[in-house]
Amino acid sequence: MMPEPTEWDARIPRWLRPRAALWLGTRVGKLTLTGLGELVRVQIFDRAMTLAAQSFTSIFPLLIMLAALIGPHYRERLAGVLHLPDSSERLLQDAIGGSHSNAFGVAGCLIVLLSATGLSRALVRSYLVVWPVEQKPAGAAATGRQIGTVVVLVVFLLFARVLTWLASLLPAPNVSGVLVAFVADCALAILLPWLLLGRRAPKGPLLAGGVVFGLMMIAVRGAGAIYLPRALQSSADKYGTIGLAFTYIGWLYVLSFCLLLAAIVGGLISREFLTAAPADEP
Template sequence: MEGLGRIEVFDRAMTIAAQFFTSVLPVLILIATLGANSDWFADGIHIPEQSREVLENAVEAGGATFGIVGALFVLISATSLSRALTRAFTSIWGLPSPSTNLGSAWRWLAVVLVLALSLVIVRAAGEPLEGLPPREVWPRLMSLTWDIWVATFVPWVLLAGAVRARMLVPGALFFAALMIAVRPATQAWLPGALETSADRYGAIGVAFTYLTWLYVVSFGFLTTALVGQVIATAPGRLGRRVRGGPRHFTQTE
């Protein structure tokens, strides 16, 4: 509880949710303009029929206007999400901010692309497994594995390896366990909420509904990361097992 107040989790979750919305959607549109069908991520993020025309128009307009310079601007702007996440994780782990230079830019871009693909890759890759017995087990197992990997990879790469991957695993496990409940709830609630928002308020209603959902996921992401940090740095037996040694965690480790 002290850590939640220290990292200002409510404010940071809202910042990350907003940055995610304004960073990832343009990247997905950019990917679609490079030849991908817009339906592959429209289905993945449950875009209602009323808003698909807006998306298709954006993709068509992007195909006419995106060039090398435009694509670079989109990717550079999208790294604001990575920088916001970096500030959050340095606060969670009590570390100084990693040095920022051109050599570290690939870390920001890698995180943005991984998070963008996270919206659609689990569903796309899980569909071929849905028919395998036992039903629904394999897609959920794949989602669990992907969530653990993402929740470990993102802080590890943004912190430039300042925190060992094994110390990030407890938080990743908690996040993946949380998403086991969040994903079915999302599938049950989000499509209907988006349809209602689109009917009543148009595209702006869809945007606010997505922001609400992203805020919930961001809050869970930061909270489980903090729980993992508490476990990994605890002086007891569990903390020592996570760290792989008897030492206490320090900021220089």
């Protein structure tokens, strides 16, 4: 006789329960079930939306501040980094065309930098939930790490085209471009939690999560190269500037989701495959 179904088993059709029980008894089934449980525990959808919103309100003001500080010769590069359509690119040039370094000043730059740490704090909260970190970073050193993390993100965005140019000089540019982007994405996913958590960041999940994120971004970058320019142009034509904002937030949500998912999968890989099992006591 079959045992009485549990509350979870009762949702599965009776004819499928034996196969489901057999599959859940395998290692792949257990890992899948554990992974789904981790997604629910971390609340990945809500946290990804929080990271996307914080990224939009933290990184874009920094980019605009840099455009005002570095002068008009480099503002076209900023529009290229953001993949703006022609109409929106002219809007950006008009918005910051009269700006100069005195428009911000030291106090203004500090305010923008400190405001941008909202993204870093949201990342810290997410990593503390995903990984078993004992103590939350605090104090002046933690603030410095938070500022450094946002600066690293901005530098990564600005030098993305340099990486593309370097890849074009290598043999087989298409393959080289994918490999260079993979290494850069892995490095970014490893560097961010290391900067925020320092020695508290668990090494196994950190490295495994970085590799998983790099693999995810191979597909995401390919899809984004096709989707993002068209979506931005369509949003700008239909809704103007506000349409661009919603499109960017949607794309940042995808990237944030991938970053959190990679951290979760990295933790599972480290726990199941990289951590040595303790020896049995006699």
